[in-house]
Amino acid sequence: GAVVSQHPSRVICKSGTSVKIECRSLDFQATTMFWYRQFPKQSLMLMATSNEGSKATYEQGVEKDKFLINHASLTLSTLTVTSAHPEDSSFYICSARAPPGAYGYTFGSGTRLTVV
């Protein structure tokens, strides 16, 4: 149980275009999801906290107009990287807090974004 599915796993896009990444909780409801970014050989850095039915909370230094987050249902959060540039190339990972009875946080398998 407590599976989080993330799609796509890999995407290449042209500079200036937008890319949408989906994060779904498959067998539980997640009122809160988290989006992380991980550069090569670095740790996971929290970008934003996604709240179902309300605005996301962004970490300091993360541009909310560039990284649009929508959490329209209890099982789906999306991250849209708008007007992507090569420096946005990174590994993006979502997670959700495990449901009652379980513990910890479940992570998606990540999305490798390459902007060319």
Next chain:
Amino acid sequence: GQQLNQSPQSMFIQEGEDVSMNCTSSSIFNTWLWYKQDPGEGPVLLIALYKAGELTSNGRLTAQFGITRKDSFLNISASIPSDVGIYFCAVSSGSARQLTFGSGTQLTVLP
């Protein structure tokens, strides 16, 4: 933001050896978590610690929540090739109980 000091940064060990890594913080936390990340994948939870002084095992893995609530260690006994990966400590804090990760320990197991 919160800062976790994780060490060592990397380790090269022989198969069968034991491994130890640790995380420290200048702040007190009530939850410590240990994750493993394989290349191109999201982190997978190994052990969760919720009580100061707690010692918890998961197979060959053992983790302890420091009594001061400012540190934790993870031990892996009798390492095997599939233990290769990056190990992260993490703490839960903030109003949304979001996770903050340590810098990671890259483990390489030599045959």
